[in-house]
Amino acid sequence: xxxxKKSTHVSWRRFLITPEGIEGMLYLRERTPNIVxxxxxxxxxxxxxVEGYRRALDTLSEIIAAETKPEDRADND
Numbered sequence: 821x822x823x824x825k826k827s828t829h830v831s832w833r834r835f836l837i838t839p840e841g842i843e844g845m846l847y848l849r850e851r852t853p854n855i856v857x858x859x860x861x862x863x864x865x866x867x868x869x870v871e872g873y874r875r876a877l878d879t880l881s882e883i884i885a886a887e888t889k890p891e892d893r894a895d896n897d
Contacts, residue, residue: 829883836884848877 823829835841853873855866 832880832883836880845877845880852877 824832836845853866853870855863855870857863858866
């Protein structure tokens with residue numbers, strides 16, 4: 821799995837820890853889709869949508885929690 825550039829990671833992290841970023845994440849979490857009643861195919865599809873939505877939000881949360889690893893330098897000056 822590819823990761824984002826360090827500068828992108830830092831920028832997202834800076835935004836997501838602001839009051840506006842936190843409010844936005846809460847807004848998105850409060851609006852997690854629900855699985856609607858229906859036939860088996862509709863329920864399965866709805867469950868897939870919900871799981872995908874949750875995984876996307878969890879990935880955003882991981883950006884906040886993840887510590888950036890310092891890059892190893894070949895020359896140890």
